[in-house]
Amino acid sequence: MLQRLRYYSELIKLEHTIFALPFALASIVILMEKPPGLTKIFLILLALVLARSAGMLFNRFLDKNFDAKNPRTMSWPHARGLVKDWEIKLLIALSVSAFILISMFINTLALLLSPFVVLLLFIYPLAKRFTYYPHLVLGLVYFLIPIAVDVALNEAISKTSLLLGIAMAFWVSGFDILYSLQDYEFDLRMGLKSIPVRFGIKGALRLARFFHLITFFALLGVGLSYTKAGIIYFLGLSGITLFLIYEHRLISERDLSKINKAFFTINGFISILFFIVVLLDRILPL
Template identity: 40%
Template structure:
């Protein structure tokens, strides 16, 4: 059983939850104008874990044949048959149940919107088969975390979480473009779609810079709209510096993609959440 759990965690890359979870907490902090109740934090966390587990496990299930012939991914769990498809489907069903229960516990609007979230969680896995806009669709799907957390606390949709969600969308889309450069040749030969395949790796990097510039400007807009103070502004400036470093590293050396993808982006999300939280507590 312990081995199966470890394999499931490896299948869904549980450590990558660190990308979206801080932005989910950030949306909740902004909605509560401070620290939300422990109950809200608990159910938001479970909803996030459930949603991300569904998305990643389904993505691995849909892509297992492609992963099996891609040299970069041929050693993944499903191509190596370390878990059966049935076991993965059971995990997806359990994760869906967790997401729906969490949404129900949060409030009625969160629960009513959960079918839309679930549709996007499943739909994304097919987008690289027909559109190079797949990166933006992934970004939009992950951006639901910050918007959903605001809804979880307030029970309504407002402009600030939409601005924050759009910032997250461009941030995720940008680093997903960088990550997909690794598969540029394979995707081109296999007939898969991505911005690197459509425009080439170098132009894709320039598009990433544009997307991350949008992220930076939208984070400024969030702070302006919510009248946040200098601590939040410091966090945004650090985000801008980190995103610049990320693009510069990859531009000089594509071998730095994995480092830039995980290390820098995990710091981006944790950094802006911490500075937002401190800003509210300071105020």
């Protein structure tokens, strides 16, 4: 049983929730009109984990044949046949059902919007079959996180949550472009679409930088529109900007060897740093 749980954890890349969870917590701190109860925070985070799990599992199920041929992914449990198709289908059904149920407990508007979230989660794994911009589809998924937090907390969608959504969307789209560079040659051979396939490695790096520039301006807009933002927020934004610059300096057209460091380590720092900055800015207004 423990081995199977390890396989399931590897399928959904549970450790990658470090990109989404701190950002969701930061969104709660920024968007809350009054402190929510611990139960509400738990439900929001649980819904996020369940929705992400459903999307990842559907991605694994749909890409099984590709993953079995890709040197980077052929050792993954589903590609080796260690996790059966029926298991993945069952996990998808359980994740989606639990996500919708949790949405019902949050509020009526969250429940009504939950099917649209599920639909978008299922569109993303298909995107690389029909568009060169699957990274933007993934960004759209993450765009929904601050929106969902606003709906859960306030049953509304504010300008601040939209700016947070734009920041998160282009942050994720940018680093997903960098991550996809690992599969550039494979995607070319298999006829799969991505920004690196469409524009080449050099063009993809430029677009990733541009997307992260949008992230900076969106987070700046959050600070200007969020009435409680103080000097700590803007100093923290400077630190995040330096991390983004460092991330792009790690990778060049001639040297892609540090993609994993840029993807996981640096972006994990960015997400955690943003939450800490927002929390301190709220607790210690300066």
